[in-house]
Amino acid sequence: MLRPVQKRTVAEEIIDQIKGLVREGTLKPGDRLPAERELAEQLSVSRASVREAVRALSLMGLVAVRPGEGTFLNEDVGTVFRGSVSAKLLMKKSQIIELCEARRLLEVALVRLAAKRATSDDLTDLRHCLFRMEQSLGTHQVFIREDYAFHLMVAKAAKNDIMADVLETVRDLLMEVQRKVVAVAGAPQRSFQFHKAVYEALVRQDGEGAAAAMEKHLQDVQEVVLAVYERSETGRTD
Structure with missing residues (x-):
């Protein structure tokens, strides 16, 4: 489960929590991440911090942001971790x-x-x-x-x-x-x-x-x- 952020920079902690959900199988390739507002509420952080984390995850190749649809875990996310x-x-x-x-x-x-x-x-x-x-x-x-x-x-x-x-x-x-x-x-x-x-x-x-x-x-x-x-x-x- 997601938990409130308590340490390090907020964006880094958000990134680590999402990576953790991927590793444990809670989030799977193709899954849609919760909406920005929902993530911010679950993590007790600002929406700006969520946006920063999502942008970084996109650059890492872990997620794809689809305008009007949401943010989705990439299908090849496993190769990012294995590589x-x-x-x-x-x-x-x-x-x-x-x-x-x-x-x-x-x-x-x-x-x-x-x-x-x-x-x-x-x-x-x-x-x-x-x-x-x-x-x-x-x-x-x-x-x-x-x-x-x-x-x-x-x-x-x-x-x-x-x-x-x-x-x-x-x-x-x-x-x-x-x-x-x-x-x-x-x-x-x-x-x-x-x-x-x-x-x-x-x-x-x-x-x-x-x-x-x-x-x-x-x-x-x-x-x-x-x-x-x-x-x-x-x-x-x-």
Whole structure:
């Protein structure tokens, strides 16, 4: 059963409760979620928090929002859970490097495709996401979520479902890396500028420009997170 929210951010707790209902089989693929007002009442939260949680679940590929009909659990929701890679695996320096290498191979290719295939709706979604990133520069948890959303939107704009699914499987790892990055002074601002450069290149349909901007961004992420890792290993502080 759903229970009143008591800890963490409200949206995160809503997301975890819905995921829990899926795992235990209470919610099944194709099921319709309770209406926004009903969910808010059951969870003792605001409707705004419910909307935020639903938007995040949609980006994760767990639900589909159908205007005029409601929010439904996706038919392939099981693959999202089976394919998820736990952030607990990210423990060694070598694994951090391997993840960053994999991101370059995948996301640089995706952004080149997106430059050719992105629709006006894709670009609008990316622009809105970029705006939310800028507005959340002082709020790490929100910034991390919007950062991941931007990358997933690029993958979807590339119109290659298999590559987008691969990116989704390492979601937890990517967000864990980003938690380390945003804690470093100046890193979120740099990250935003890199994302802005990617977006502007996509608008120009400049595949090489978008690829170069993504490459610089991912290189910066690797350098920052490795520096954080090395400081934690040696016990040094700034």
